[in-house]
Amino acid sequence: DIQMTQSPSLLSASVGDRVTINCKASQNINKYLNWYQQKLGEAPKLLIYNTNNLQTGIPSRFSGSGSGTDYTLTISSLQPEDFGTYFCFQHNSWLTFGSGTKLEIK
């Protein structure tokens, strides 16, 4: 099994901040890494697929990067609607989600 470790698990930030969330795989996942956003009481929403491709309709302040085992989600200027929990997800070998990063208002 490929394990996905996210950090931090909790992130406090202010509107306008630049935010980064990290995801580390237990082995090389060849950039087969997606990011999802989940708001309280809602289903997850696909933001980025295959490391750095923005899903249709997702604002350009979201971006992704990484390779091998280490990946990052960046929000360039945090907006009020961006608060929630973010999950990484690998689809290189079977399917595994990260444990999540809760992004809250500072």
Next chain:
Amino acid sequence: QVTLKESGPGILQPSQTLSLTCSFSGFSLSTYGMCVGWIRQSSGKGLEWLANIWWNDDKYYNPSLKNRLTISKDTSNNQAFLKITNMDTADTATYYCARTRITTVVTDWFAYWGQGTLVTVSS
């Protein structure tokens, strides 16, 4: 417009079998490249992929739960199903179905999700 909606019993007792239905619209599971998967979310274990069924009836299961899972589909009625046997309190979770599609360019894993259905296992 792609929509999915899960339905289930809400509550069941330990050792019972869980039967879930995913009713969807906006796509067909008989179309090349389409897939419906099941994912659950509990407070203790986060998001956990359970199973996928593809347009060609290929089925894949989470190895850690494989012996307890059965996924199936009814393409005529735009539904997918998941059965989980021998339910335990640890299986209490919100269960989601989600759509995936393969194209020549990319696979959009779980780009569309249902709202989820809460299943509580309790005696």
